[in-house]
Amino acid sequence: MNAAYRAGLLRFTDGDRLEHIDDALLVVQDGRVLDAGPAADLLPRHAHVPCTALAGRTIAPGFVDLHVHYPQLDVIASPAEGLLPWLERYTLPAEARFGDPAHARAVAAVFLDELLRNGVTTAMVYCTSHADSVDAFFETAAARRLRMVAGKSLMDRHCPDALRDDTESSLADCERLIRRWHGVDRLGYALTPRYAPACTPRQMAGAAALADAYPGVWVQTHVAENRDEIAWARALFPQARSYLDVYERAGLLRPRSVYAHCIHLDDEDRARMVACGAAAAVCPTSNLFLGSGLFDFAAAHAAGMAYGLASDVGGGTSFSPFRTMLAAYEVARLSGVNLSPEALWFRHTLGAARAVGLDAQVGNLAPGMEADFVVLDPRATPLLARRTSIASTLAEWLFALIVLGDDRAVAGCHVLGDRVTLAQDVR
């Protein structure tokens, strides 16, 4: 069954050039983009397709969040004196509750609704160390037909008893979860060593062996977020050249691996990430909130690092890609780097998808791609309406949305072409 939408269209052409077509047609067939382009060109050949007119709105690719923790939904907005106290006081106790599958399913449902309400249609997600928390997440994502990548947090030391897993059984759990979920519908599995201080070398080596055995799975972890954490990692792994090197020695620095934060890297670390095909998930609202530091955009660009933007909720303070893009802009400004609105948008859509090998499926609206898209309302608030109405270039219009927009600017969200109905919409 085909469906067409007539509205403005934001899309990438020629690789990463962002263009806005004021009067466009997007035609969807069986959940994929069949055709997209100027309405005047496309209407004649799709005249028979039922068309929804969305006057004054713009259709844009769904956002891609490269790093977020679903069990930390209820931890968002918890203050602490930095990463390690924050983990100890709020986050790890909250995660301990996910041994209860009913709790995990309930939180997963609210978490996914919140992502969609903010226009995020694909994410790389951490579950807890409980295998049931992963089943609960994937079941909930599958019911919504979402493209999601997730995995069980591996943590066999230096954590509360309620979260600590056993080295051998944790790896057996991962293998079972990969077989059950990886490649099913639009779901993908990510081996998820939480961070090196919480994993024994044997557990990390086991995760790398699974990544070898099951090509196509992802690896995700944290690196170089906070100076106290780095000192801890260095004390635990004195033979490693750097914190990142701990992961390389374990065989975890590889294509389809995603390293959250990457704040306190040196140039050799960056070169190793590029050489190994790894990507960074840049989490500016989290880094500012926890006082972890500022991602070095200039050094990342100089090294040619692949990276995408991420919310890192609950360390991050918002699910909104607009908030994250604004924080990335501000962090870059502090180091004298100017990120254009188009570049910010790219890093939260097609660029993020490309960094993790999903750019043939999501992140843009080209024929053959999955029809996950948002419907933007550039008049969602009085000030946004005023500012976008006087924007004279695409960059100005995008920047107004980035600075002034939030979930109110997401008038609708479509997954595989179908408009999402959120629980809060039907109250």
Ligand SMILES: [Zn+2]
């Ligand atoms: Zn994180």
